[in-house]
Amino acid sequence: MKKNITIGSLSFLLPLISIAQDATQSPTTQTATTQVMKAVASEGFSLESFTRGVVGMITLLFIAYLFSSNRRAINWKTIGIGLALQLSIAIGILKVGFIQDAFDFAGSIFVLILDFTRAGSQFLLGNLVDTNSIGYIFAFQVLPTIIFFSALTSLLFYLGVIQVIVRGMAWALSKLLNISGAESLSVTGNIFLGQTEAPLMIKAYLAKMTRSEILLVMIGGMATVAGGVMAAYIQYLGGDDPQMRLLFARHLLAASVMAAPGAIVVSKMLCPQTEQFSNDSHVSMENVGSNVLDAIANGTTEGLKLAANVAAMLLVFVAFIAMINYFFNWVGYQTHLNNIIASNTPYNGLSLEMILGTVFSPIMWLAGIAKEDVMLMGQLLGIKLSSSEFVAYTQLATLKDMTSAPHLMYNKSIIMATYMLCGFANFASIGIQIGGIGALAPNQRKTLSQFGLKAVLGGTLASLLSATIAGMIIG
Incomplete structure (x- = not known):
């Protein structure tokens, strides 16, 4: 005999329905809101920030030392010069005026590129570009930025602009840090x-x-990100505010440059260098296109693939x-x-x-994060490692909003997160x-697979270094 199912008989499901609603409301689906409160401002360099920074650096270097394949072969001169360079x-970027101006100028170029991309997006997508929902911003502003910047990078590579910059930086790193010409080219590239x-x-x-x-x-x-996705992060974190976009452009550029040393x-x-190496550094020019239009077309195609991959x-x-x-929330509900x-x-x-x-x-506390923000910063690092930096940056975009719950309390944490997440690790x-x-x-291929986790x-x-x-200097 069949029983009649009533709303009352299903009452035990109501808490689970509530849990499902909470669990499926990702930060990336929420609507962007205007910030009415501001994060606690940094007070500047101090003895405390210096001490916390030094402790954090020593801790990170000690972790690298523990996992070294040959501790006796470590060239401490290279390590010291590399840290001094970083x-x-x-x-220079955070405290010296003319260097700040140079990075602001470079950042303004990124912001200008975002405006160019917006013009193309508005032609193709119309008013959808101006929608304030985070999902719309990502789909109709961030993804087009990746495509356009990929085409621009391909053009600059074809014209030899990137090679000139990379060769100069690679030469300096090779001489200062005693590394091969080829690996210095790759790192600066x-x-x-x-x-x-x-x-x-x-x-x-x-x-x-070797x-x-x-x-x-x-x-x-x-330890770094490509120019196309960097432009996307600037768009995502800065939104429509020109000053915020310029701020994040400067810090993301700084993070990429600092990541090289x-x-x-x-x-x-x-893995210390124990074998002979070559200082040759010839840049390969394969697959850059037969002419300007071909280079732009190739870059557009690659950018489209990257944008589709990021979206998926x-x-x-x-x-x-x-x-x-959803599962964890259910467990938490059942166990109180x-x-x-x-x-x-x-x-x-x-x-x-x-x-x-x-x-x-x-490790976030050791890196100098305030105790109020250590768990949220740890969350961002964990999300980056387990999924991707893009997912982590989408969460940072929400956590830096003081009207959201939870949110980061300190401006220093927001800036440090920008540096910490700037890498494909x-x-x-x-x-x-x-x-x-x-x-x-x-x-x-065998060496690559052996070194994957390392x-x-x-x-x-x-990235944590x-x-x-950056946090030590910001204070």
Whole structure:
């Protein structure tokens, strides 16, 4: 005999329905709101910020030392000069007027490119470009930025502009830090190009590279981001505010430049150079196009592939995070953990973000983050490692909004997060590098696979070094 199902008989499901609604409301689906409050401003360099910064740097270097394949072979002169160079870049960008002006000028070019992209997007998409929903901003402003910047980068590469800049920086790094010409080219190329595009410049050298050189090529790719996605982050974090876009442009550019010596420092600790290497540094010009129009077309095609990949990746990872959070929320509800967590942490209940924040909060504190923000910063690092920096930046865009709950309390935390997340170091990048670099040098595929996890560690440590140094100077 069938029973009649009533609303009352389903009452036990009501809490689960509420949990499902909470779990599926990702920060990327919320509507952007105007900030009415501001994060606590930084007070400037102080003895406390210096001490916290030094402790953080020593901790990060000690982690690299622990995982070194040959501790006795570490060239401490290279490590010292690399750190001094990274510190000098940070001080110059954050404190020296004319260097700040130079980076602001470079940042203004990025902002101008965003305006050019917006003109193209408005022609194609009309009023959809002006919608304030975060989802619309991403789909109709951020993704077109990736496509246009990819085409522009391809054009600049065809014209030889990028090669001139890269050669100059590579020569300086090679002489200062005693590294090979090819690996210095790859590391500096990563400031502008992606983790599989920069190695194209040294294709002729990849097959003969030593293990130490290969690891630096990998870490250099994971410690930086490509110019196209950097422009997208500027758009995403700065929104329509010209001053905010210029601010984040300066810090993202600084993070990319600082990452070059940082990647060298960490890489040469994890796998010191013990073999002979060559100082040759000829830039390969393959696959750049037969003429200007062909170069632009190739760049557009590659940008479209990258934009589609980013969009699909975000869709899948945000959905998976929502699914995982549904399960964790249910567990928290059944065990009454949600109430305990809500009373003692910035989170409303048990979630993936809460777990990652707890795991990584100690290293965030050592890096100089205020205790009120350590869990949220740990969350961002964990999300970046487990999914991608794009997903982490979407969460940062929400966490920097003082009207959202939870949110970062200190401006210093927001700036440090900008540096910390500026890199491709995540588990998915292992496969990308094995496939991309391995196709250029099949004999190195085994070495690439052996170094996968170490490269993720190295890229993460390099980004954290940049964030720690920036935080120490900001105060």
